[in-house]
Amino acid sequence: MRDIEQIQDVQLMVDTFYGKIQQDALLGPVFAERIAPEAWEKHLQTMYRFWGAQLLGIMEYQGAPYAKHRSLPIDKPHFDQWIALFHATVDELFRGPRASTAKVKAASIGQVFLGKMRFERGQFNT
Numbered sequence: 001m002r003d004i005e006q007i008q009d010v011q012l013m014v015d016t017f018y019g020k021i022q023q024d025a026l027l028g029p030v031f032a033e034r035i036a037p038e039a040w041e042k043h044l045q046t047m048y049r050f051w052g053a054q055l056l057g058i059m060e061y062q063g064a065p066y067a068k069h070r071s072l073p074i075d076k077p078h079f080d081q082w083i084a085l086f087h088a089t090v091d092e093l094f095r096g097p098r099a100s101t102a103k104v105k106a107a108s109i110g111q112v113f114l115g116k117m118r119f120e121r122g123q124f125n126t
C-alpha cells in the first residue's frame with residue numbers, strides 16, 4: 001500500500017470518508033441537517049483544499065473551520081465516531097508518513113474543536 005502523494009489521493013480519501021459519514025447513523029443526520037444534497041459537491045471541494053493544505057502544503061484553503069462547528073449539536077461521542085471513521089478510511093487506503101500525519105492532525109484538530117466547544121458551553125471539568 002502506498003502513501004498519500006498527490007491531490008488525487010487526497011480526493012479519494014475525502015470522498016471515501018464522507019461516503020462513510022453519510023451512511024453513519026450518528027453523524028449522517030448531523031451533516032444532512034447542514035449540507036443539502038446539492039451542496040455536497042461544494043463541501044467536498046472545500047475539504048480537498050483543506051486536506052491538500054494540511055498534507056501536501058498546497059495552501060489553497062482559507063477559512064476558519066471552528067466557526068462552522070460551534071453551534072452543531074455534537075459532543076464527545078460524535079468526535080470519537082468522526083475520528084474512528086477517518087482513521088478507518090486512511091488505513092484502508094494508504095500507509096506511510098502522510099497517512100500517519102493525516103490521522104494525527106484529524107485527531108488533534110478534533111480535540112481542539114471539542115475542547116473549545118466544551119469551554120464555550122461552560123463544561124469545564126467533565
Ligand code: HEM
Binds near residue numbers: 082106
Ligand atoms: C463530530 C465531528 C464533526 C462534525 C459533525 C462536523 C461537521 C461539519 C459540517 C456540517 C460542516 C459544514 C458546515 C457548513 O458549511 O455550514 C463542516 C465543515 C468543515 N469541517 Fe467539520 N465536522 C466535524 C469534525 C471536523 C474535524 C475533526 C475537522 C478537521 C480535522 C473538520 C474540518 C472541517 C472543515 C475544514 C470544514 C469546512 C469549513 C469551511 O467551510 O471552510 N471537521 N464540518
